[in-house]
Amino acid sequence: MVDEFSLIQSIQPKEKRHKDLMTGIGDDAAVYRTDHHAEQMICMDTMTEGIHFTSATMKAYDIGWKALAANISDIAAMGGFPDYYLVSVAMPSEWSSEMKEMYRGMEDLGSMFQMDLIGGDTTSSRSGLVITITAVGHAEQGKVFLRSGAKPGDLVFVTGYLGESAAGLALLLKDIDINDQKAKHQLIKSHQRPMPQVEAARLLRGIPSRFAVNDISDGLASEANEIAEASGVTININYQSLPVSKSLSQLDAHDQRRFMLSGGEDYQLLITAPEENSEVLRDVFMKHGVLLTKIGVVTRGRPEVYLIDKGTKTLLTKSGYNHFKSNKE
Numbered sequence: 001m002v003d004e005f006s007l008i009q010s011i012q013p014k015e016k017r018h019k020d021l022m023t024g025i026g027d028d029a030a031v032y033r034t035d036h037h038a039e040q041m042i043c044m045d046t047m048t049e050g051i052h053f054t055s056a057t058m059k060a061y062d063i064g065w066k067a068l069a070a071n072i073s074d075i076a077a078m079g080g081f082p083d084y085y086l087v088s089v090a091m092p093s094e095w096s097s098e099m100k101e102m103y104r105g106m107e108d109l110g111s112m113f114q115m116d117l118i119g120g121d122t123t124s125s126r127s128g129l130v131i132t133i134t135a136v137g138h139a140e141q142g143k144v145f146l147r148s149g150a151k152p153g154d155l156v157f158v159t160g161y162l163g164e165s166a167a168g169l170a171l172l173l174k175d176i177d178i179n180d181q182k183a184k185h186q187l188i189k190s191h192q193r194p195m196p197q198v199e200a201a202r203l204l205r206g207i208p209s210r211f212a213v214n215d216i217s218d219g220l221a222s223e224a225n226e227i228a229e230a231s232g233v234t235i236n237i238n239y240q241s242l243p244v245s246k247s248l249s250q251l252d253a254h255d256q257r258r259f260m261l262s263g264g265e266d267y268q269l270l271i272t273a274p275e276e277n278s279e280v281l282r283d284v285f286m287k288h289g290v291l292l293t294k295i296g297v298v299t300r301g302r303p304e305v306y307l308i309d310k311g312t313k314t315l316l317t318k319s320g321y322n323h324f325k326s327n328k329e
């Protein structure tokens with residue numbers, strides 16, 4: 001079986017039939033122009049029972065919340081603001097009484113951004129719950145952040161904290177345990193109710209600069225490789241610079257490391273920006289109370305990612321989540 005990323009590569013259309021289509025397959029969302037002032041963007045993400053959640057890890061409310069969060073996150077990663085969403089649900093009969101709760105989760109998150117639910121589809125399922133959401137958003141013309149926008153000399157930043165979601169999942173699955181109940185609750189919440197970084201995208205839009213952005217669904221290592229490949233640059237990440245939350249610091253060092261680098265589902269933004277704009281970038285984020293951490297630099301070279309850990313440099317491969325491949329380390 002080929003892996004998820006080669007599979008997507010193999011279905012890339014050979015031609016664009018509409019000149020207004022700016023970006024199709026290959027980024028967080030597709031972008032097309034509808035008038036002279038705005039860019040429209042549209043994306044789709046699915047959550048499947050047994051793969052993205054089980055009855056032990058997520059309640060119906062959380063499933064709705066997180067499925068929409070993953071989609072809003074892709075709109076944010078393109079620099080957009082989310083406007084509309086459509087929901088397709090394939091549901092085993094035992095889930096039908098939970099449908100309202102799932103929609104309550106979506107509504108609670110969607111209403112934070114004034115999103116309208118505008119349609120969808122409902123079918124029965126004989127093999128677990130599947131929820132697919134399509135989100136539509138917009139950005140001002142010329143303000144779209146592509147994965148291909150990184151250049152040598154840029155600095156690399158990340159919003160928020162990494163690894164909390166994966167730690168929460170490990171706690172829910174009882175793979176690990178910690179005594180600090182407050183930290184445990186926080187990590188589990190990060191897994192069940194991630195907050196897409198719409199505010200960070202809004203702040204970036206206000207800064208006149210070039211940015212490359214990717215949201216972290218499959219883990220830092222994987223997403224950094226996607227920017228390196230799309231931009232044709234080398235990304236160097238300093239392990240000691242990664243932001244460690246107070247809750248994650250309760251875990252042993254090995255678990256912290258694997259969750260931060262390849263845990264996934266953080267839905268934070270990985271950003272590259274020219275060094276000359278980095279001061280204003282830091283100031284704007286600081287002023288608005290959004291955590292932004294400088295974690296590395298972009299250099300000329302092969303499309304690869306390196307991790308520098310106390311002076312030792314190692315190649316960081318796409319070690320994160322990959323459907324159809326074993327996700328064990």
Ligand SMILES: Nc1ncnc2c1ncn2[C@@H]1O[C@H](COP(=O)(O)OP(=O)(O)OP(=O)(O)O)[C@@H](O)[C@H]1O
Nearest residue numbers: 008011024025026027028029030045070074217218
């Ligand atoms: N089955 C498919 N058919 C057509 N295009 C696809 C398919 N699966 C993914 N794509 C496209 O491939 C690109 C990468 O998709 P991918 O799902 O890896 O990105 P993502 O949504 O940012 O990540 P994640 O799904 O991990 O949140 C996107 O442009 C997406 O629209």
Ligand SMILES: Cc1ncc(C[n+]2csc(CCOP(=O)(O)O)c2C)c(N)n1
Nearest residue numbers: 050051052053054217218263264265321
């Ligand atoms: C029960 C259970 N087992 C494992 C995981 C971990 N997981 C599943 S999909 C994914 C990447 C993002 O998905 P996608 O690339 O489809 O957006 C990750 C990290 C989970 N959430 N629940």
Ligand SMILES: [Mg+2]
Nearest residue numbers: 028074215217
């Ligand atoms: Mg994405």
Ligand SMILES: [Mg+2]
Nearest residue numbers: 044045046074
């Ligand atoms: Mg996707």
Ligand SMILES: [Mg+2]
Nearest residue numbers: 217218321323
């Ligand atoms: Mg993925």
